[in-house]
Amino acid sequence: MKLDVTGMRYLTKDHFKVLNAVEMGMKNHEIVPVELISSIAKLRHGGVSKILSHLLRNKLIAHDGTTYDGFKLTYMGYDFLALRVFMKHGHISGLGRQIGVGKESDIYMAVQPDGTEVAIKFHRLGRTSFRAVKNKRDYLKHRKQVNWFYLSKLSAMKENAFLKALYERGFPTPTPIDANRHAIVMSLVDGYPLNQVRRMADSKGAYDACMDIVVRLAECGLVHCDFNEFNIMINDEGKITMIDFPQMISTSHYNAEELFNRDVQGLVKFYSRLQHGSYIPDEVPKLGDIVRDAEMNLDVEMEASGFTKQMAKDMETIHELTVGKDQHDSEDEEANDSEVDEDENHDEDDELDEALAAELQAKIKALQGDEKCEDNDSDE
Numbered sequence: 001m002k003l004d005v006t007g008m009r010y011l012t013k014d015h016f017k018v019l020n021a022v023e024m025g026m027k028n029h030e031i032v033p034v035e036l037i038s039s040i041a042k043l044r045h046g047g048v049s050k051i052l053s054h055l056l057r058n059k060l061i062a063h064d065g066t067t068y069d070g071f072k073l074t075y076m077g078y079d080f081l082a083l084r085v086f087m088k089h090g091h092i093s094g095l096g097r098q099i100g101v102g103k104e105s106d107i108y109m110a111v112q113p114d115g116t117e118v119a120i121k122f123h124r125l126g127r128t129s130f131r132a133v134k135n136k137r138d139y140l141k142h143r144k145q146v147n148w149f150y151l152s153k154l155s156a157m158k159e160n161a162f163l164k165a166l167y168e169r170g171f172p173t174p175t176p177i178d179a180n181r182h183a184i185v186m187s188l189v190d191g192y193p194l195n196q197v198r199r200m201a202d203s204k205g206a207y208d209a210c211m212d213i214v215v216r217l218a219e220c221g222l223v224h225c226d227f228n229e230f231n232i233m234i235n236d237e238g239k240i241t242m243i244d245f246p247q248m249i250s251t252s253h254y255n256a257e258e259l260f261n262r263d264v265q266g267l268v269k270f271y272s273r274l275q276h277g278s279y280i281p282d283e284v285p286k287l288g289d290i291v292r293d294a295e296m297n298l299d300v301e302m303e304a305s306g307f308t309k310q311m312a313k314d315m316e317t318i319h320e321l322t323v324g325k326d327q328h329d330s331e332d333e334e335a336n337d338s339e340v341d342e343d344e345n346h347d348e349d350d351e352l353d354e355a356l357a358a359e360l361q362a363k364i365k366a367l368q369g370d371e372k373c374e375d376n377d378s379d380e
């Protein structure tokens with residue numbers, strides 16, 4: 001569904017209070033009962049039903065098709081919540097056209113109050129690959145719905161953490177501007193994805209710039225794992241920008257060398273196949289020859305930030321734990337949530353999610369510890 005924000009200006013503070021209430025309710029409910037929405041939103045002058053029907057008409061919430069007793073957030077509703085925060089922060093003043101679509105993301109142009117154009121990436125997990133995983137494992141057989149909003153948020157937080165870390169260390173990435181929920185605001189890259197390029201005047205220069213990034217990442221302890229012509233942008237002057245860091249891994253990962261070589265070979269293949277000005281290097285870098293930069297332990301730093309390869313690897317566990325957590329804590333959270341004042345909702349909400357993320361990470365670690373213990377036991 002296309003994201004249309006023309007209706008946003010007709011939404012009042014109360015509309016957002018209700019939308020926010022639906023979001024909060026979804027931590028514990030697949031479909032949030034109207035009474036719960038009402039008790040979280042605590043509108044001074046009532047009128048929740050009218051607002052809910054307005055939100056429903058504008059496709060910001062949905063019902064399950066059989067009853068109007070409860071609602072769930074749509075991705076558009078989730079988008080609006082994030083956009084509102086970006087607007088409150090003064091980071092964007094309007095949304096423009098869609099400029100990119102990935103398997104699990106939508107990228108839009110947006111404009112800042114001073115007229116500068118920026119990019120917003122909305123993570124949309126659950127659209128493709130996870131659905132496949134879900135089917136394969138028969139996830140829904142004995143479980144409730146997976147919370148895709150929450151997983152999209154984790155995915156965006158992870159990307160934002162990498163974006164900031166790489167940008168701060170001088171990698172040619174977009175400039176990070178803001179992040180909220182499942183969305184990231186960054187500078188708009190001047191250029192186009194490399195896969196659209198068929199001919200190049202200085203292909204050696206561009207190849208070197210790309211390979212430099214691969215090597216510098218490895219010096220910092222990271223392998224990109226998806227460093228190909230779809231995730232590299234180039235402008236008319238040949239300037240290279242790397243975008244999209246979905247599945248970086250540590251160079252100490254057991255599979256790092258193979259994945260490093262795959263990134264390298266992908267680049268070699270791309271540059272050797274250009275219709276005009278193709279380039280073939282004499283030799284290519286090897287992971288074993290790259291000297292680690294003692295000052296740069298990005299893999300360890302990212303690991304510590306809690307949004308890492310661990311998340312991807314243990315996505316399966318996370319699904320399980322996310323759903324489990326929701327069931328266990330529903331009573332407590334409902335009680336807490338309804339105490340929260342609207343203006344503090346975002347922070348409170350973020351804290352809740354961060355606490356949850358930390359808890360998940362701890363649980364995963366514990367699970368892995370258990371696994372190791374079990375292995376040890378069986379070895380003895």
Ligand code: ADP
Binds near residue numbers: 102104106119189190
């Ligand atoms: P995905 O993770 O779904 O692959 P990407 O981050 O690779 O998403 O973005 C998809 C497409 O959107 C890119 O190929 C590019 O065309 C465009 N895009 C992404 N980020 C930017 C940006 N900061 N500036 C300009 N275009 C962008």
Ligand code: MG
Binds near residue numbers: 102230231244
């Ligand atoms: Mg991509």
